[in-house]
Amino acid sequence: MRSKLLQINNEKWIVSIIGEQALILQPESKVVPISKIHKVTRLFEKANIDHVIDVVPAYESLALIYDRLLDDIEKEIARINNGIKDLSEERISTKKVEIPVCYDLGLDWSVVEEYTGLPREKVIKKHTSGVYTIAMLGFIPGFLYMSGLDDEIACPRREDPRTKIPAGSVGIGGNQTGVYSLVSPGGWQIIGRTPLSFFDALKNPPTDVEPGDEVTFIQISENEFSTLEEK
């Protein structure tokens, strides 16, 4: 793989070609907080560099997707440099999002209680007292991967993933928590449901949240869930 170095805010990033129309950027220093990836992702979005059609953050790297061939990587790095140089010091704002969750609609409480050794109320208390960061969106549209889960309520994924999980399900998978916006298959332990959806294909953009946003969970009753769901 051919790779080059790029300097962003006193940090060196390794730029390599992953495809004819795609670059991968990863910090040279091995240990990076995901907030750094998010910050640079937003920087690139603001910079709006010609021919970059998608900026995709992941855990330790991000991808720039182009609508043309990358036939001259040196020139492209110069163009990137030029595009971001005036933005580097700009403050990146992130949103705070509150997600109401009805924990009575959890499907895997017995597993979660047994694995963590904690009663349901304690798990809920820990889940609602955390502040989470949306690490990324995917494996299907509108699935929110969030980091920041209390280690004491971490739970392994199901050995036998469910073929269908209801929309709005809130789950725990390893040391992450997440929301399934759409009905989908999935292997996380489901501890509740939110009446909110974070994906609507008819809207543009299809969701209000972005990688890097901060999330907190608020407990609601089944009645409140039904009322909010109808809205």
Next chain:
Amino acid sequence: MRGNLEVLDGGILTTIQDSGRVGYRKYGVPVSGVMDDHAFKLANWLVGNNKETPVFEMTLKGGKFEFKTKAVISITGGESELLINGNPLQSNKTKIVESGDILQVGKVKKGIRVYLAIRGKWNIVQQMGSYSTYMPAKFGGLKGRRLQKKDTISWETDTIEVETKVVPKKITPYYSTKQRLRIIEGPEWSWLTEKEQEIFLNQEFDISTKSNRMGIKLEQSISSESSKRELKSAPVIPGIIQLPNGGSPIILMKDAQLVGGYPRIAKVVDADLWRLGQVWKGVRISFNKISTTKAIKLSDYQNNLVY
């Protein structure tokens, strides 16, 4: 003028696809779009559409369609029996159909995907800038699902008086049961042992029937007992070859997710990716590693082949 057709039989898996959806990857929205870009471009070229116009992508077996108006159409892609009102129809050639004509597309014998293009602008709603159907999240195309009996599609066209075109021989695809695909190194290529790299480049792989629009799964394993390193979910794109723990590679295709945790050992070059839109059980593939510079040159050539 307005044209329309009714689906009499949707076949096994017929969806509306175009050149794909860009700009929404960070929301977890895959690219989607046609699996065989080459056949797609040929289909639209034959009817005089611009190259982004949606088409029907039929998989394994075609469907049956009744045209309610005159229309300019073309069929490209995999080889199958094609009939108009029971009479044979030639693929890779412009065809003007009459009101009441019934088009029947049979089982696909060579390749697995057949494309139907219709001259005009389709009266369906774009979602996030594309007409492509993404079935796992039920959006795009027609209600986010496969076409079924009684569905109707209409379009607006300027004219149906067009010159008949035929795909030139030198760009007519041939879907061989042996495919040698060119690849470039992926970010984790060096994670493979020398032995594994050698096996990967010399092995002939069979295609698993578990393959779909998300990925082409290969049957053979290339891994010995070498230790596995873990990768934190990292960006992926169509063409990337992942190596899951079992050691049998997966080639990501158009509906693939945007990040993945398996080592990205290589990538099929874009210029050869369309070939994978036509492989299925019975086809054997092997890989030939080339430089990125060469891959970009090939892309440049392929991108200007039809339009």
